[in-house]
Amino acid sequence: MTTRSLSRMASKALSYNLTRKGQVNAAGISAASKKAVEELLLVDAETHHCYFRSAGLHNHLSHHLLAAYDLGTTPSHLKKIYTTEAGYQRPIILEKKDASIIVNDDNWGQYLGNQSAYGAFFKYFSGKVAELGAGPALEKYVFDPEVNDKGKVMLIRMMSGAYCHISTRCSRLRANPPFSVHPFIQIGYGVEFGDDTLVATGLAQAAIHTPTAPELYDVSFTEDTKPTSSSLSVLEILRKVYDSNTLAPKLPYDPDALFSARIKHFLDPERVAEIRGICAQFHVSGNDVSSEVEELIWASTLLMAATGKRGRKPRLDFFLMHLVTSSIFLNPMLEVLQNPISKANLVKSFLTVVVLLTLARGRPRIDPALLMSYSPTARPPLQGLKPNESATGSPLDDADYNPWPAILGDVVFHPDAHVIKTIRTLAYATREYGATPAGAATGALLKNKDEESHKGTKEMDGTIFARAAGLVMDYMGWVAHGQKARPDWDRSALGWDAAWDKDAD
Template sequence: MSPRTTELDRFFPLPSEAPSNKAPVRLAGFSHKSGEALAKVLQDNHIKWHAFFNDLGFHNHASHHLVAIYALGANSTLVEAAYQTHVEYMRPAFESPEPVNATNVWKHLGKREFYNSYLEFFRDLLLKRDVTAVLEEYIFSAKANIGGSDTEGQPRMLNRFFAALVHPMIHTGNGLEIGMLGLVAEGLAQAATHGDDGDRLIPPSLFESQSTSAPSAVARLTALLPSLTLSADPSANGKAPVGGKKAGIHAFTALARILADPRFAPAALGLPIPQGQSHIDRVQTHVGEALIDIVAEWAAELEGDDVSAVVIAKKIEEVAWLNALIYGVGGWGGRQRSQNKEFNADFFSMHLVTSSIFLPSLVAYLSPRSATILLRGYFTFSLAWYIGRGRPVIPVRAFYEGTTDKLVPPGEPQVAPADTTLTPEDVSPNPWLPIIESTLVHPSEHLCKLQRALLHNATVYGARGAGEFAGTELEGAELLDGTLFIRAAGLTANAIGWLKEGQKAREWDRSGFY
């Protein structure tokens, strides 16, 4: 075995356990053999193919697809077959114009042709340093965002981490969740070669007040987060929690205020935008300051260096619900009735759901201060995308009246159940099982990510009952319960197609809600 192969094996070992029990569970079905297949194809993808498969900067999604189906229980044959669907359109890896090192690391930011040099740079760093130290220095530090005496300009690495529908965050989160530093290196290299979208949406003051006590804080957060049992209390808006800090507004209250404010209406922002322009830039130009103010109210509990793991977990849950609500209820409320569409499976909003499941794995490696910066930035970009897609209505009551949590896959059962079956009329006693079976073999790399994310939300938040969100300002919030996620998953399966059951594949919606 060559030294190079040995080194790459260190970057792509067999999948390890997730760093937090708030991370998605892995369904039975995976095996040692499928883990070997996953490591093999991810290493092959790392060596052979570029992160962007065309000149427009479209992303190589192979690792997202493969990790998702592995975690859903795919066997080795399916893992390898899924990889081959990506090989056919990939761009071969190529050398960058010059190497990247500690001296010129900020010089080539945003240049896709420097991806391979950044990949080599971060790979070398991760061989020498702890992943926490690398993330803290190159994504969350003041130097990596607002610059310093030895840095030209403002790198804004956190903005780049959230750029292009948060793809660098998704990629890095995948690596942290399954313990593959090769994916972490790829995610960081992607961040470095993306633009600094929303450069005015993350206030520089977030980095100016950073503490220097990160190492001990990292140990405290990593130790506490996995063992948390969170009790939601969204009705505590404005009340002082333990410790004397003022509670921030709930994410649903922030959403309600955006819905009620005419400044955020599509017409006021000049939406839809011409092709080639940025949704995020349009939002920050017209309503950036108003959005920052709302985010600051939501983030009140995240101020200071003494933020508890309980508060961080509470805020993670809020954004998970928020993004599922935007995608599911927003996609149903904003469906194109003129085309008799049951649901708009919005391609952009879908990424908000798929990215949210990596927050637990990310914060497990961060100091509380950096975790709060991550959450505040992520929440900002989630709302910015919601506004930029046209601020779809969120008709909670109508959604619950017009959708079901009793999923019926297309086609009749080939064999009638025996009369002694407990509920012979119930085609899907556990509605998630047919969804996962169909999703595993669907060629859409985004469908498996979305259904996995909704399944994860249902696993950790599915027991929430109606009434738990009654204290927020969102109309109909008192009706929300844990069935939100299976309702959204069923609508998605119908919209994208049940291929295993004989339907044809359909596309995600990209028309927006204007």
């Protein structure tokens, strides 16, 4: 029996259709593009492993396809994306002997963390999602106390995600991989677009991941945390992280330090207690977490786009960027979860990821005023706009210009899936929060005070998302307008001052 037929049997009763619209749902989506993306996603799910290299480099093909689809790209372009990336994927069954692995209710725990069992996990979770539905399957296999006990820690596995870049010493990461929340992203695409097959692949991906820093997560599976007047906002939590002497970077700056080593540096008992104590001041009720999700999206954007240095060329950190690309999935995940405890644990876990990534990058400080200094009307290098005199207003005038059509029209052609994913989140955030006036973002001011939580938050408004989008395009390249794509994001660990001793370019 072939690998493909094995996988097809696994997903026989499982829907692969997109049953929900994406959160951007841009003009350009058609029946033909929907059919094309559904078919390509199914082939990817049935034939490819979630790692295209053994060291934990993730298959981003489904992410790339759905992000481009949601931004309105064509069937022809979707097929070109697939062809470009499918060629270097690994088969879902890595070796012949792996085809004999059978995961069932009795033994699935023994295969956790074993990438050779990915195909077997996909088959197992396909059956569970088909039987229970996406939401109940997530409740049972990610958020239930039983699957978070005795080392299973499925919630933390979902929020982890091994990753190393091709140029790094990947073999050294296997024992203690860094994380970029890839299983959460994979499941997030599945629930956002209503594709149950993707949910099954995401559960399988979570199952084979090594949990990163489980001792940092302060979640409860028995009672819902009720919000109190003493609860801090995400920006206030970030202020406490910056102000903590215990959490100051103590490692000397090493540009070649492994990400895993930087994480391990914060896992001594004193620092673990400090991180847990700070995060515990973020009280979440699962009955209504819309405000907390908004706060996390604002903070994620600031950590990616407002952590540069004045007077220096901008840098966009690879790992902090993943906060932006993953934060868009908080609301879709919360919509399919019914248990308020599960909802609260998801949001609190994401905050832990925010804090740990910030520390692992050298505790870079957000500078909202720096982000507000960037243009909210970014333009591609070659425009060719020549409005007729009969036009009302002029796109050549910044006061009349909307940057988003040019941004969305260009970014779908960028070869780096992370760029498209980042812009999609920022487009969504602009739609949801773009009208926020200066100083009105939750946490811009310290509770019961007129003091800014961070310098510049009083002037910060909803244009930060358009400004961040323009920064991303200028940094990574307007490829449809003649610029060459930047080969990678910044990996200098820009929170260390020594990382800025010379320009990264």
